[in-house]
Amino acid sequence: MIAAENLGKSYGLKTAIQDVSFFIGKGEIVGLLGPNGAGKTTVLRILTCYMQPGSGIARVDGLRCSDESIQVRKRIGFLPENVPLYTEMTVESFLAFSGSVKGLKGQGLRDEIQRVILKCGLADHGRRLIKYLSKGLKQRVGLAQALINSPPILILDEPTTGLDPAQIIEVRNLIRDLGRERTVLLSTHILPEVSQICNRVIIMNQGRVVAEDSPKNLTDRFQKGLRTLVSVNGPSLEVKARLGSVPGVSRIVETDREGEFVIESEEGEAIRPAMARAIVESGWDLRELKASELSLEEVFMQLVTEEGKEING
Numbered sequence: 001m002i003a004a005e006n007l008g009k010s011y012g013l014k015t016a017i018q019d020v021s022f023f024i025g026k027g028e029i030v031g032l033l034g035p036n037g038a039g040k041t042t043v044l045r046i047l048t049c050y051m052q053p054g055s056g057i058a059r060v061d062g063l064r065c066s067d068e069s070i071q072v073r074k075r076i077g078f079l080p081e082n083v084p085l086y087t088e089m090t091v092e093s094f095l096a097f098s099g100s101v102k103g104l105k106g107q108g109l110r111d112e113i114q115r116v117i118l119k120c121g122l123a124d125h126g127r128r129l130i131k132y133l134s135k136g137l138k139q140r141v142g143l144a145q146a147l148i149n150s151p152p153i154l155i156l157d158e159p160t161t162g163l164d165p166a167q168i169i170e171v172r173n174l175i176r177d178l179g180r181e182r183t184v185l186l187s188t189h190i191l192p193e194v195s196q197i198c199n200r201v202i203i204m205n206q207g208r209v210v211a212e213d214s215p216k217n218l219t220d221r222f223q224k225g226l227r228t229l230v231s232v233n234g235p236s237l238e239v240k241a242r243l244g245s246v247p248g249v250s251r252i253v254e255t256d257r258e259g260e261f262v263i264e265s266e267e268g269e270a271i272r273p274a275m276a277r278a279i280v281e282s283g284w285d286l287r288e289l290k291a292s293e294l295s296l297e298e299v300f301m302q303l304v305t306e307e308g309k310e311i312n313g
Contacts, residue, residue, distance in 0.1 A: 001026050001153055001183040002047060007056035009042050016042040017207040020056070024200075026152075029179040031194035032187040034204035035304055040187045043204075044157055047185070048078050060153060074102070077146030081158040083138060087131035091122055091141055094130060098145040116144040120174065136167030143174065154184045160193060172197055191297045201296070205304045219294045222302060225250065228263040228272055229292040234284030242282050246274050262292055 002024040009016045017039035024030045034040050045051045046058050049069035058065040060072045086094055092113060099109045117126055120140040125133065130141060139159060146154060159175065160168045176197055178184065186198060194201055195215050203211040211218060232239050236259070240252050243263060248271045251264040265271045272289060279286045 001028075001061055002185060003057075003059040004043065004047070005057045005059075007043065007046060007053045007058060009039075009046065009051070009054045015207055017204075020204070020207070020209055022202050022209060022212055024183060024185060026183055027179075028200060029175070029184040029186065029198050031198035031201040032185060032204065033189070033191070033194060033201055033300060035189070037206075038204040039207040040204055041157070044155060044185075044187055048076055048155060049073055074149075075151055075153055077148075077151040077154045079139075079142045079146045079154070079156045079159055081161060083142035085130050085138060085141060088129065090127050090129055091117070091133075091144075092126040094141065095144055095148065099148045102149045104149060112148055116147045119147060119178075120144040121170075134167070136163050136170060139163065139167070139171055140174070143171075143178075147178070152182050154178060154182055155187075156184065157187045158189070159186065160188070160190060168193075191295075191300060195296050203300060203303055210303050211299075215296050218299050219296060222299045223294040224264070225267055226263075226265045226271060227292040227294060228265065228275065229260065229288065229290050230263055230275060230279070230286075231257070231260045231288035232279055232284050232286060233259055234279070234282065238282070239279070239284065242278050243275060246271070246278050249275075259287070 007020040046053050049065050061075045063072050095113045248266040253262045
């Protein structure tokens with residue numbers, strides 16, 4: 001459904017993206033990740049025909065974005081980071097305007113407005129002025145305009161930015177539901193969002209794709225040996241020194257919580273009992289000891305940090 005082949009783009013002397021390639025199949029929900037300046041927005045602008053690539057080819061539903069932009073736009077529902085809403089209009093009148101821009105009219109337009117209003121949970125807000133809606137409801141209006149005319153592809157740029165926790169959950173559930181019927185490309189910097197919504201992630205850094213896989217496969221690939229979460233009532237420096245002396249322990253990282261550590265160690269059945277014994281024999285209280293999996297956030301930081309060193313070094 002979406003294919004990028006060696007995309008490149010520069011703004012003057014600054015290279016925004018270079019040799020960006022990926023493929024997103026029908027029915028996938030894919031997260032596009034990267035720090036600020038990684039090139040995510042440039043990729044989205046090319047895919048939505050807002051700009052031409054400097055090199056390479058972008059295709060949507062088999063159509064080249066550079067040659068068939070009108071047909072490409074008909075197949076895409078786009079939600080930009082800053083939703084361009086006309087706040088003096090009601091929800092229904094704004095959606096009527098959006099639908100007319102997409103070529104709908106008459107009964108077909110009216111039916112489509114009601115369909116997207118119901119789909120996005122806006123049934124009680126159709127006649128309200130947009131300026132009086134909460135941030136979460138405004139995001140729903142933005143999604144509704146993207147869904148008008150049932151495009152097979154949704155491209156969403158930071159869809160939960162600025163929402164409160166309850167609103168974030170609402171929008172995530174809506175995106176997950178929408179993904180059952182269409183292809184979704186989701187650009188975000190909120191990593192838990194990706195883990196909860198996306199089948200696959202594409203990670204960019206400094207204008208390049210540095211990793212592409214499912215969240216589970218990425219964490220499995222980067223996790224080396226065992227990881228154990230240990231919570232201890234004891235002096236931090238002494239605990240770290242004692243646990244560091246256990247045979248097989250390779251690294252100890254103190255978390256944000258007092259007395260809590262992540263222990264990286266070699267594979268071995270006896271390593272965790274040995275940690276527990278070391279703590280108890282030192283006279284400290286062992287509050288918790290359990291297996292710990294590498295998080296997508298940790299994988300992301302490894303990729304961004306190591307890739308950045310490689311490119312700059």
